[in-house]
Each structure stands twice: as C-alpha cells, then as structure tokens.
Amino acid sequence: GAVVSQHPSRVICKSGTSVKIECRSLDFQATTMFWYRQFPKQSLMLMATSNEGSKATYEQGVEKDKFLINHASLTLSTLTVTSAHPEDSSFYICSARKRGDQISNTGELFFGEGSRLTVL
Amino acid sequence: GEDVEQSLFLSVREGDSSVINCTYTDSSSTYLYWYKQEPGAGLQLLTYIFSNMDMKQDQRLTVLLNKKDKHLSLRIADTQTGDSAIYFCAERFDSSNTGKLIFGQGTTLQVKP
Numbered sequence: 072g073a074v075v076s077q078h079p080s081r082v083i084c085k086s087g088t089s090v091k092i093e094c095r096s097l098d099f100q101a102t103t104m105f106w107y108r109q110f111p112k113q114s115l116m117l118m119a120t121s122n123e124g125s126k127a128t129y130e131q132g133v134e135k136d137k138f139l140i141n142h143a144s145l146t147l148s149t150l151t152v153t154s155a156h157p158e159d160s161s162f163y164i165c166s167a168r169k170r171g172d173q174i175s176n177t178g179e180l181f182f183g184e185g186s187r188l189t190v191l
Numbered sequence: 192g193e194d195v196e197q198s199l200f201l202s203v204r205e206g207d208s209s210v211i212n213c214t215y216t217d218s219s220s221t222y223l224y225w226y227k228q229e230p231g232a233g234l235q236l237l238t239y240i241f242s243n244m245d246m247k248q249d250q251r252l253t254v255l256l257n258k259k260d261k262h263l264s265l266r267i268a269d270t271q272t273g274d275s276a277i278y279f280c281a282e283r284f285d286s287s288n289t290g291k292l293i294f295g296q297g298t299t300l301q302v303k304p
Contacts, residue, residue, distance in 0.1 A: 075233075105291060112199075114279065114296040115234075164233055166292075180292060182226075182233035 074098055075167050077183035084155055085191055092150045092186045094165030100145035101167035105180065106138075109162040121148045145170060155190045162187050195282055197295035204303050209267040211298045213280035216261060220282040223256065224292065225265045228277045237265070237278075267300075275302045 074097040084090050094104055102123050107115040119129045119140050127140035137159075139151040148167075152159050166180040194216045203209045215223070221242050226234040240247045240254045240263070247254045253266040263280055277299050281292040 077233075107294075112297075112299075114195075115294045117291060117293070120291055166234075179224075179236055179239070182235070184233045185231070187231075 073169065073181045075101075075165065075181045075183040077163075077165055077186045079186060080184060081187045081189075083189045083191065086156055087154055089151055089153045090155055090188060092152075092163055092165075092188070094148045094150070094167070094183050096146045096167045096169075096181070099167075099181075100170040101148075102145065102170045103168040104142060104148040105166045105168075106140060106148070106150050107164045107166070109164060109185070111162075115164060118150075152188065155188070157190045160188055160190045195280060195293050195295035197278075197280060197298045199296060200299050200301070202301040202303065203270050205270060205272055207270055209265075209270045209274070209300055209302075211265045211267075211278050211280075211300065213263040213265075213295050214261055215263065215280070215282045215293075215295075217282055217293075218258075218261065222283045223254075223263050224281045224283070225252075225254065226279045226281060226294075228279065228297070230276075234279065270300075270302050272302045272304060275300055 076095050078093045104121045106118045109115050118133045119127045121127045121140045121142040123142045129135045142148040162185050164185045166182045196214045224239040225237045227237050228234050238249050238252050240256050251268045255264045277297040279294045279297045281294045
C-alpha cells in the first residue's frame, strides 16, 4: 500500500500557457502533501506544503500566484504552473503523508514518480 | 536555518562497500532518512533512524548517526550495479510541526562492474 501517483509524467507546453500537475494518493488518505522542485543533479527544493481544505503554505521565495496549489480532497492535490516560462522547466515531485500519521511516528512520506515539465 | 549537506559523487566497484555521508544543522531533528532515486523516478525510502539511536542495520544497509557532530552515514554492503542511483539524506524539520523534510543535494553512486 501507500502509492502516490502523479500525472502527467511528462508535459511539454508553450511559453505563456498554464500546466496542471496532479498528485493522487491511491490507497490512502493524505491530509498533507508536499510539492518539491528538482533541478538537474540537484536536491529537492520544497516549494509548498498543502493541507486538505486549507490554503497551501509556501516556502520563502516561491511565488504563490505562479504556482497555484489546490488540495481539494484527501486524495488529490494539484499544482498549476501559471503562465509558464522556460525557466519553470523542471522535475516536480509530490509527496504525501498518511492521514492519522502522528508527528511522533516515523513521518514517512510517500513520493510520486515525478512530473517533468518542459516549457518551450 | 536548516541545511543538509552531502558529497555529490561516489564511485565504487561491485562487491565493495559504499559509504555515503551527510551532515545536518538542525539539532532538533527527530528522524533522519535515506531515500534512493533512480533516473527519472520519484524517491523511495530506504531506511530511517530516530535521533536517539546511534546505529540501525537493515540487511545490507547500516545507518550511523553521530548526533554530537550532526553526521549521518549510510553504508551499503556488497554494493551491486542495481544500487547505482542518487541517494538523498533528509532530516525532519519538526519545528514546523508539519513533518516536512529538508533534503541534501544527493550523492550519485556509480557502481562499476
């Protein structure tokens, strides 16, 4: 169990368009999901923390109007890159924490396969 | 602020042991993790260690934690070509109470036949 799926896995779009990436927990409910961005040969940069039913908490330096996050249900969070530009090209990864998982637990996060965005 | 540092690259021969090192700055970390990422894929949790432990062994994997020096290492015994991947250490930054993780830059492990 504990599978997280992202869709699409790859997307190519034109500059100026918006792209939506979905993150779904397939066999568990996730009260918290995290969105990361990964540049080639670099670490995962946490972009935002998404809590079901509330506004996302963005990390410093991440434009919330640029990267819209919606966590409408306990199994789905979406990241929309608005007015995408070539510099937004990156590998975006989501992770999810199981509902009911207490901070005192191991806090294991389950990661999606990632979505590669290429903006032309 | 929180920061996690790793060396970027390690090359070993098949059958040898690999040791990947990591240092972190947040002394309030409760859990530290090792994740593996294969090309074009998401992250897979390999193992974790609670901060009041010094060592944890799980089959071919041994995690050592020196809390005084804020140093974490992952030893892979009898390294195989299938172990070639990027390995990330991460600390749980509990101050935010969300359980968010801060990752190191990742160490690329190359296993030569």
